[in-house]
Amino acid sequence: MTMTAERILVIDDEPNVIRLCQQALGKEGFEVKGALSGEEGLRLLKGRSPELASSRACQGACPEQSHRAEGENFDLTLLDIKLPDRDGLDVLSTIREMDPETAVVIITGYGTMEVAIRALKSGAQDFLLKPFTTEELMASVQRVLEKRRLLQENLRLKAHLPILEISKALISEVNLERLTQLTLTTARYTLGANRVSLMLLDEERQELSISAALGLSDEVVTNTRVKVGQGLAGLSAQKRKPILLPDQVENDPAIQASLTQSDTGSAICVPLMLKDRVLGVLNASRPLGSAPFHQDDVDLLSILCGQIAVALENARLFEQAQWEIAERKRMEEEIRHRNEELMALNAIATTIGQSLDLDHILNATLEKVLEVIEIDAGWIQLLDEDAGALSLVAHRGFSQEMAEETKMVKLSESMTSQVAQSGQLIVVDGTSEDPRLSIETGRRETLHAFAGVPIKSKDKVLGVLGVFSRSPRQLSSQEVQLLAATGHQIGVAIENMRLAEEASEIEILRELNRLRSELISNVSHELRTPLGLIKIFCTTLLREDVDFNRETQREFLRDIEEETDRLEKIVDNLLDLPRMKDSRLGLDKHPTDVGQLAREVMETVEVQPTQH
Structure with a gap:
């Protein structure tokens, strides 16, 4: 039978x-x-x-x-x-x-x-x-x-053969924008429809919006929002099954009402399903007077939608993975940058702690700051309260003429004077038309960026640390923070020097010890930032929703090990400061490869240009 x-x-x-x-x-x-x-x-x-x-x-x-x-x-x-x-x-x-x-x-x-x-x-x-x-x-x-x-x-x-070929193209495409266009072109060609649209579901709002369309105006694409359960697409998403018009018009008043408000003669709405989850709806329509769609068209489009749903999810996962990788690299760069800054701060702190020569401290500190932030020139001016002026005590990258002109500057003559008077930092980037730049330019230098931070101790302004660039650039917030931290450490060092010179009584010596302890506390505080970043780095590695391959996991662990070693060295250097204070710091003499030592120092303080 x-x-x-x-x-x-x-x-x-x-x-x-x-x-x-x-x-x-x-x-x-x-x-x-x-x-x-x-x-x-x-x-x-x-x-x-x-x-x-x-x-x-x-x-x-x-x-x-x-x-x-x-x-x-x-x-x-x-x-x-x-x-x-x-x-x-x-x-x-x-x-x-x-x-x-x-x-x-x-x-x-x-x-x-x-x-x-x-x-x-x-x-x-x-x-x-x-x-x-x-x-x-x-x-x-x-x-x-x-x-x-x-x-x-x-x-x-034969009718399904093109779908198989199209499916291969859909599965291999991971760019969402190109994927949606390929989807619409395929549906339009396969069904002979004059209008097709792909609507994606916002699961939180339970709302469909048009991701891409052919045959619809930009206004319709931009403004159309359909709640699940409303309209043709909304009903298809709610029922999780295709809707074929005009066959189902007689049985559903809501669909009948939608048709009477448009020139649609026939339409198909097919939900994009991935397992039990609705990703969106693919719509195709023909105008009044055209041949209506048939159940075979629904079957064909349903096959296509199954492939589209998989392709869309693959593209979404690919974009998410790309974002995760980019975010991981950004975090790596941020950790490296912060560690380089901390190494610079540590070197400055070590210089300050190991020397009682103020000129040496100021020149070494200024040189290290310019090296880390890669800027053309910088200077340190100390406040002479009796003269009501700023005195130039250290500079790098200055012309001889500018050094002579800034040797002694009245408090009303420059931007650095404003920093000293207000106790607030000033940053002017090269894209601005700040008239204050023209004042500094009058000192025979072409300035495209400027930053001045106060050198303070106990809220008292002791001087100004300034830097400038002769070429257009912007100072990042991290670079400004480094300048501010350096200014604070210089302030502590200057105060230490002054206290050391006046250390004739035990009370003054105790104050000196307190200031040194404060210095150590400040530097130690700077260590918390990289530790927090390393924790975030580890949290990313432990995320259960991202499956990193073994090589990527090993790369994470190598980076964490490297940064941990660097922090350990910083802590060891900081621990030397109390021993210096108590004259318990001993010298461990042993043969040293000077070339290797120089290379290690250069690797430690090297800064990538892209970080600035």
């Missing part, structure tokens, strides 16, 4: 023949109807016109349900060549015009070669001579229907 209830129409003027066919074929599971004349048979078949049949041949789908008021669909027609009202071959030609896919077997008691040739040329698939046995009838019907099934399956597979 056949596995499907295929429908057969018998057109014959002999009731006995119709009854025989109904009994024999009905036992085999076929649904059989009879007609005693050609006109009656054609009325039963008046479901489709030649135009619609042509449309089906072109698109691979027939919108049968839109013009089926009187007729029905049949898979096979058994047609008597001799009918009382019309010639059987004429009826055969009309059937082929109405639906080229309907198979036809000619029944005749006049089995001449001429009749057989005419019937086959007109589109008949087989020829059955009267009187025929039940076995001959079944053999002919099964032979013709099997051929028809194979033909339909072949057409279906």
